[in-house]
Amino acid sequence: MTLHSTRPDARTDLLHGTLDMLILRTLQWGPQHGYAVAQTIRAQSSDVLQVEAGSLYPALQRLAKRGWVTSKWAQTEANQRAKFYRLTPEGKKQLLREESRWSELVSAISRVMKPAAAPNTED
Amino acid sequence: MTLHSTRPDARTDLLHGTLDMLILRTLQWGPQHGYAVAQTIRAQSSDVLQVEAGSLYPALQRLAKRGWVTSKWAQTEANQRAKFYRLTPEGKKQLLREESRWSELVSAISRVMKPAAAPNTED
DNA sequence: AACGGGGTATAGACTCTCTACGTCTTAGGG
DNA sequence: CCCTAAGACGTAGAGAGTCTATACCCCGTT
Numbered sequence: 001m002t003l004h005s006t007r008p009d010a011r012t013d014l015l016h017g018t019l020d021m022l023i024l025r026t027l028q029w030g031p032q033h034g035y036a037v038a039q040t041i042r043a044q045s046s047d048v049l050q051v052e053a054g055s056l057y058p059a060l061q062r063l064a065k066r067g068w069v070t071s072k073w074a075q076t077e078a079n080q081r082a083k084f085y086r087l088t089p090e091g092k093k094q095l096l097r098e099e100s101r102w103s104e105l106v107s108a109i110s111r112v113m114k115p116a117a118a119p120n121t122e123d
Numbered sequence: 124m125t126l127h128s129t130r131p132d133a134r135t136d137l138l139h140g141t142l143d144m145l146i147l148r149t150l151q152w153g154p155q156h157g158y159a160v161a162q163t164i165r166a167q168s169s170d171v172l173q174v175e176a177g178s179l180y181p182a183l184q185r186l187a188k189r190g191w192v193t194s195k196w197a198q199t200e201a202n203q204r205a206k207f208y209r210l211t212p213e214g215k216k217q218l219l220r221e222e223s224r225w226s227e228l229v230s231a232i233s234r235v236m237k238p239a240a241a242p243n244t245e246d
Numbered sequence: 247a248a249c250g251g252g253g254t255a256t257a258g259a260c261t262c263t264c265t266a267c268g269t270c271t272t273a274g275g276g
Numbered sequence: 277c278c279c280t281a282a283g284a285c286g287t288a289g290a291g292a293g294t295c296t297a298t299a300c301c302c303c304g305t306t
Contacts, residue, residue, distance in 0.1 A: 001294080001295095002294095002295085003224060003227065003228055003231075015138060015139065015140070015228065015293095015294095016138065016139055016262085016263090016292070016293050016294075017138070017293085018232060019293080019294085020293095021236075022232065022235050022236075025235060025236055026235070033253075033254090034253075034254070035252065035253050035254080036253095041235055044234055044235040044238050045231040045232070045234050045235050046231070046234065048227065048228075048231035049231050049232070049235065052294080052295065052296085053253090053254080053255080054255090054256085054294075054295055054296065054297080055293080055294050055295070056254095057254065057255055057256085058255090058256090058293080058294080059293085059294090061255095062293090076252080076253085078252075078303080078304090079302095079303075079304095080252060080253065080302065080303065081253080081254095081301085081302070082252085082253060082254080083253085083254070099236065101126060102232075104126065104171065105126055105138065105171075106229055108126075108168040108169070108171035108172050109141060109145065109168070109172070109225075111167055111168050111169065112145050112148060112149070112164055112167040112168050112172065113144075113145075113148055113222065115167050124263080124264095125263095125264085138262095138263095139261070139262050139263075139293085139294090140262090142262085142263085156284075156285090157284075157285070158283065158284050158285080159284095175263080175264065175265085176284085176285080176286080177263075177264060177265065177266080177267095177286090177287085177288095178262080178263050178264070179285095180285065180286055180287085181262080181263080181286090181287090182262085182263090184286095185262090199283080199284085201272075201273085201283075202271095202272070202273095203271060203272060203283060203284065204270090204271075204284080204285095205283085205284060205285080206284085206285070
């Protein structure tokens with residue numbers, strides 16, 4: 001996924017594990033097809049997170065293979081065929097695990113970035 | 124780097140871009156050799172973030188090649204030879220960029236994970 | 247009939263990290 | 277004096293996840 005900064009100097013790609021978590025979270029609102037998942041993530045993040053098709057579909061297949069989601073073809077409101085994904089009970093558990101991993105990571109990183117006291121040596 | 128959760132079910136590896144940021148941040152406390160950088164990150168994160176040697180040294184070389192750090196051989200307090208790394212002015216700029224990218228990402232993800240209002244469809 | 251947009255998919259390259267080695271040096275114990 | 281443990285640096289090879297680019301299908305509009 002691409003991080004779209006307000007400033008143009010931001011470089012591409014970031015964060016391996018987080019895409020799966022975002023997709024699972026998005027599917028908690030209810031079953032959606034892949035394209036709509038990407039749109040939702042983009043909208044909810046105010047266009048900051050933009051999931052490319054080449055990342056999205058491999059990720060969805062990964063999730064399906066691991067049993068976190070199921071898929072079936074259906075029609076969209078615009079009467080187009082699309083593959084709808086639904087979160088499984090296992091997927092909900094996985095989402096909880098990933099959420100707790102993520103918050104653990106964020107807090108660990110913030111402890112390194114802004115520690116209460118300087119670790120040791122001075123400049 | 125490995126995320127060491129309190130619970131044992133946490134899986135390995137996470138976060139591509141963040142290692143560089145953590146190393147640069149650690150070197151802001153003053154020049155250190157590689158091994159000490161890893162120790163500092165581990166200590167500051169209360170053992171949650173554990174940087175493996177096979178990730179650490181390639182990362183340091185990457186940073187040196189890009190001009191974010193310089194290195195020179197010297198002696199440790201225990202009288203052992205070690206390569207000391209120092210943050211360059213360019214490295215400080217890079218650190219600022221990565222910090223802002225990181226906080227942008229974290230806030231974007233949290234908007235997706237816990238939105239103010241539900242996006243659209245119900246379950 | 248052509249086109250654009252919604253929608254899915256894959257191949258190939260790239261980047262970063264991990265595991266597993268290998269090396270050298272110093273300090274300490276037998 | 278030798279052996280080992282620990283500090284310290286490094287590389288090779290594999291694996292995972294993402295990106296770019298490309299391709300295809302379907303539908304509605306012009």
